[in-house]
Structure formats: structure tokens, C-alpha cells
Amino acid sequence: MSDEALHDERARAADWFRTLRDEIVAAFEALEDARGGSAPAGRFEVTPTQRAAADGGDAGGGLMSVMRGGRVFEKVGVNVSTVYGTLGEAAQRAMAARGVPGMADDPRFWASGISLVAHMANPHAPAVHMNTRMFWTPHTWWFGGGSDLNPCLEYAEDTAHFHATQKAHLDPHGPGLYDELKAWADEYFYIPHRGRARGVGGIFMDDRNSGDWAADFALVQDIGRAFLPAYRPLVEKRMAQPFTEADREAQLIHRGLYAEYNLVYDRGTKFGLATGHDADAVLMSLPPLAKWV
Template sequence: MAMEENKIRAANWFSALRDEIVAAFEKLEDTQGSGPFASQPAGRFELRETERDGGKGGGGLMSVMRGGRVFEKVGVNISSVHGQLGERAQMAMASRPGMAGMAEDPSFWASGISLVAHMQNPQTPAVHMNTRMFWTPHGWWFGGGADLNPCLEYTEDTASFHDALKARCDLHDAGYYPRFKEWADRYFYIPHRKRARGVGGIFYDDLNTGDWEADFAFTQDVGRAFLEAFLPVTEKRRNDGWSDADKEAQLVHRGLYAEYNLVYDRGTKFGLETGHDPDAVLMSLPPLAKWI
């Protein structure tokens, strides 16, 4: 019974975080008073409910803004899904701590929030964030993180973003930030390009210290850290001018981002293999991209 209550608490938190982020992003749209897109209407999120397995396996809410003053495309999705893992997903889960029994009982429940923002101004970096809770009869864990993806890199922006994430990590464990930063550096790496997809952040998975409350509190702080890390960088750069060459660099960098998400991203693979709404799973893809 306690774990069922914990699932509800986690799902409600992800939903509340979604509401906070959506409100902050729409406020950015309202306050954008200069630049080539300032004369058009402020962007607003369009909402659509999503389903897994025709609704029998739960679902979520897909929130996407397109063609705004600040955001060219941004999605903030939440979901709570459940059911039976297929054979490929079982094999992937079996390698995780305590998951050897997945073949006998492949039941699962998962809830989380996933965000990707692609910006109008190439001076303003794209960004990704997600946090999630996963449960099976064999164990539970939390995962998530955030990483910055500028096409035009500024050392001070990278430092500011990382400092905000580190401050939240340090509230829980002084070892979390260096550990999860290094994990992000490994995870958000594109082997076939021999480079990272951005300037990093933090990433963690399989977090189960044995203390659900502590791990949930940390995951909440990762969610809180996102706006603290991203909004100052956006405010600083969103009114900067850009050239045709800058826009070209942005489109090429988006191609890199798309390659990573389609070839390597765990969340993309899991969502498609477990039958979740493909539009919600592929929300992360940029509206326009270019390959040389």
C-alpha cells in the first residue's frame, strides 16, 4: 500500500513540475519585446492526451508550443504508464540491479516528465530535462537529469548552468554532482561523431539507495534545478542578434541532436518498444534540421 501511495505522489509531483515549467515558458513568450519574432503572438502550449496500448496501459499529457517568440518548438510531456514489458525490454531491464526476475513477472509502472526545447534565437541554447520513477515487482528506482545543447557555446553560460545543478545536488550528497556529471558526459556522447551532443549537465539512472523518500527528494530537486539553471541563460541571450551563419550552425547542430535521440537515447527506445504514443516519444525532435 505504501508503494502505491508513493507512485501517486511521484506522478503528482511530475505533473506539478510540468505546470510550473509551462507557466515559466509562457511568461518568457509574453515578455519577449524585441527581435524578429516579437511582433507575432506569444506562443502557447497546445495540449493533447496520449495513450499506451489504446489507453489500457495508461497515458499522459503532451504539451507542445510551436513557432513562439522565444521557442521555435518546445515540448513538456508527462506520463504514467503500466503493463507488461516485451521481450526486448525485459532483456534490457534484467541487467539492472535486482531485476533478474523480469522474465517470470514482467509487470512495470513508470511515471515521469520529459522536456526538450529548441529555440528561435541560435544564441540561446537548446535544452533537455527529464525525471522519472520506474517500478517493477522486483524493485524501483529513479532517474533523470538535464543537459544544455548550445550551437554557439559560451563558457560562462555552461558554468552558470552547471553551478545551478551542482547546488541542488550538493543539498543531498557532495558526491552526486561529480558522479552524475561524469555519467552525463558518457551518456550524451555520440560515438559515430566522436563528440558530445552538447556541453553536458547531469544524468542518473537506477537510483535506489534503499531510502525512497531521500531518492524522491533528490529527484524533486533535480526538477527544481532545471528552471534555476536554464532561465538565466535564456534571459541573457534571447535578445542577442544573430547572423545567417549562426542560424546555419543551429540547424546543423539540430541534426546532431536528432541523430543522438534516434540512435542512442534510452527513453526513445523504451517508449517505442513499449507501445507509447509515437508522437509523444518523438516530441524531442527539432522542427527543422540540416545535415552537411
């Protein structure tokens, strides 16, 4: 692949993640407006982020967009970033352990993606996570990501809608792909020390390189496109539903599971901190309040 083609593909991926971010931010602020009430509708605070390069040079960055204390969203973050540079020794070892070739010889990298986590004001409205990304080294490239639903009070019809919408977006990319990525999510979003999943699953993939960049990019775009139609109707249905103190207690305890997973197991959290990205942006996923029994 020529340098010009490579630059074009990376730019297209980064532009797509930013476009998806803009669509989701607008949709979430519209939900805040639709909820009504005497409290002000929530709005995102947008902060530029910067990756710290070891030599003090430019290493990329992004936008951290966080809404707190809204009518619908107690805390939600929608971050995008494009970072590059040289991986440190710990990150090189982690990549080599995953089978990424050539890390010892040339540890340069480029990565771009979107990461979203929503913690809801109403315990009946499910929390959610979504992430898609592209990663490049001089020796390879891949896509990864997915989305998963994390209700503290599960409704079978909500779970069914979330999964059916994702399946509809994945089916054009090949028979059996949804089942494959669903099984991958079930395995990845599992909390071994609790012996349970952190939610009701979704889809997940990593290291996606079929050899056809355009096909893999189209797949990661459809994973992103599936998010709003899979999730927004659930919020619209549940955001004004009455709840009790017991419901709120269940929500806070469930958030503890989410925090444990993200701090102990999540690959993106580990990578972001290991490569010097803005810590506040990396840890944006943590809930505003949580409880352990």
C-alpha cells in the first residue's frame, strides 16, 4: 500500500469516528430536550485532549465530550481521539503478546476511535457502552469495537431489541457474523472474579483484518450506525418511568460491577493509560456514583 493510500484510509477512518460522535452528541442532547422538566436540559462540555509524547512533540489528541447531571443522563461521555507515536516497552510487550508482528523492530503506531459510555438518571433506562477504532503499525492494521447493554433492571424486550438491531446491521456483512461477534462480546465482557457478565451483551470484535480494508471499514461503520437505533428507543421508553429507592440501590450496586470491569480488565483502559493519553478521557467511563455491598 502506498503512503498516499495509507494516509487517505487513516483520514477516512478518523473522519468517520468524528462524524459518528457528532450524530450521537446531537441525538443525546435531543433526548434531554424531549424529557422536559424544571431542571435545565443537559448539554455536553467539550474539552480538547492531548497525548503526552515522550520527547515533548506532537502525539495527537482528541475531544472529550461529557454531560453530567442531565434530565436523562446522569453522566455520559462521547470521546474521539487520533493519536500516534512510538509505543513504550510495556505496550510493545502487550501488543507482541497479542500476536502483533514487528513490535520489537519498529514500535510506531497510529490509532483513532470513538468511545462512549452512558450512565442513566433513571434506573430503568439501561447504561450502555460503545467503542469502535482503527489501529495501525508499520506491519499491519486492524479494526475493533462493538457495543453492549448494561441494564441494572433488565427488560427482556429491551435486550431483544438491542440485539436484533445489531444483527440487522451485521447480516449484510456475512452469515454467522452476528453470532460470532455476540459470542465474542459474551466472553470479553465477563467478570471472572464475580463469575458473571457485566450486562446483557452485545457485539464485539478486535484485530479485524480480513485483508480487505474497505470491507472491514464498512463493517466498523455499520457497527457504529447500529448504535442509535439499537439504544435510543430504549431510553425514550424508560427515561420517565417511575422508580423507587430500591431501584436506585440496585443501579448503584450494578455500577460497581461496571467500574470493576473497566479498571481491572478493559483493554482500552489499559492501552490508553499505558500510552500516555489524557487520564480523565481514559477514565471517563467510570460512573459518577457507585456502591459496593
